[in-house]
Amino acid sequence: MRIDIDQERANTLGIRNSQVGRIAQSAFAGVKVTELREGDHLVPVKVRLRIEERNEADKIRTLYVRSMREQLVPLDSFSSVSLKPQYATIAHYNKMRSVTVKSFSTFGELPSSVLARARSAIKSVHLPPGCKLEFAGE
Numbered sequence: 840m841r842i843d844i845d846q847e848r849a850n851t852l853g854i855r856n857s858q859v860g861r862i863a864q865s866a867f868a869g870v871k872v873t874e875l876r877e878g879d880h881l882v883p884v885k886v887r888l889r890i891e892e893r894n895e896a897d898k899i900r901t902l903y904v905r906s907m908r909e910q911l912v913p914l915d916s917f918s919s920v921s922l923k924p925q926y927a928t929i930a931h932y933n934k935m936r937s938v939t940v941k942s943f944s945t946f947g948e949l950p951s952s953v954l955a956r957a958r959s960a961i962k963s964v965h966l967p968p969g970c971k972l973e974f975a976g977e
Contacts (some may be wrong), residue, residue: 840899841923842866848917853907859918862904867893878945932973 844859864870869885876882894897900915914920930937944953954974961972 841921842914842918843921844918852902852912852917853910854912855892855907858904861916862902862914863899866899866902880943 840863842859842863844856849856849859861870865886866888869884870889873884874881877882887893889897900913900920902914903911904914927977930939931955932939942953944950958974961974964972967973
């Protein structure tokens with residue numbers, strides 16, 4: 840998604856680019872508003888748009904930005920929102936395409952003990968030809 844801001848119009852309305860950036864970030868990635876405790880873990884609570892609203896450019900155009908005059912101004916009144924396709928990037932490790940899998944362990948547990956427990960289950964995974972499993976640091 841691309842947001843092109845009419846700088847002259849935005850300045851007239853009292854809107855800074857950083858405000859538009861924060862609105863876009865909160866809409867897509869979410870903004871952490873608090874944390875909840877679940878056992879020994881703190882779980883971040885984020886606020887963002889519902890998935891059906893994040894996937895449609897028309898819904899993004901209807902977002903409001905608070906101006907320096909404390910007025911709510913619709914995004915499409917000073918900018919244009921468009922979809923711009925991009926090529927996906929494929930992660931590589933040692934010149935091979937890779938997928939990295941991460942996990943969270945119990946507080947105080949060493950990564951080496953988690954990996955030792957999981958190693959036999961991981962090695963029993965059957966992969967198609969041309970694929971292999973590697974452990975970080977080995």
